Amino acid sequence: MPEVISNTSCLILLSKIRQLDLLNTLYNSIIITDTVKTEFGENIPDFIKIKNPNQEFSVKSLEQILDSGEASTIALALETKNSLVILDDLKARKIAKNLGLKITGTLGILAKAKKLGIIDDLEKQINELQRKGIWISESVINEIRKIDKSTN
Structure with a gap:
């Protein structure tokens, strides 16, 4: 099983909808900086x-284009042989992908939890995030809905 390394946004979002324990259920342990x-x-x-990442230079380099949390998360993932990185920011996701990292996001975690029967209603979770003021693009929501329908 990969080492799962999370950025801040996932923790904040799941905490807002009282689903932070999904990370424990799905992955047993999570690493953060x-x-x-x-x-x-x-x-x-x-x-x-x-x-924390060993290479401060990697963090400082990534901080030129990303925020500190994303930079430290990606730097740590680069030092970890088998990792899954949880990132929601599009720019951070693109950079992580270009660096060869395996990524997911908060909605991907919710979709996985739905697929495994851990949560019943993915749509309800998305609506709850939006009620809490989280903006999610329609294209992302539509992709998640397609995944959700294919698992029913």
């Missing part, structure tokens, strides 16, 4: 572990 912990600003559950 100190920067992500600070950005999250809440107490982290026991299944979330802290680890």
Whole structure:
């Protein structure tokens, strides 16, 4: 199983809809950096572990084009042999993909949880995120709906 490394947005979004434990259910443990912990600003559950990248140069280089949390997350993933990176920001996702990293996002996690029967209603979770003020593009929602329908 890959080491799952998360950026801040996923933690914030899942916390807002009271689904942070999905990460524990799906992956057993999650790794975040100190920067992500600070950005999250809440107490982290026991299944979330802290680890920082060894190469500060990688972080500083990535910070030229990404925020600190995304930069530290991607830098750590680059140092980890078998990783899955949770990123929601489009620019960060493109960079991670170009660097050869395997990625998913918050909606991908919700879709996986639905596919595995952990949550019943994916549409409800998406609506809840939107009610909490999270903007999600229609094209992304439509893609998730297609995945959801194919698993029913």
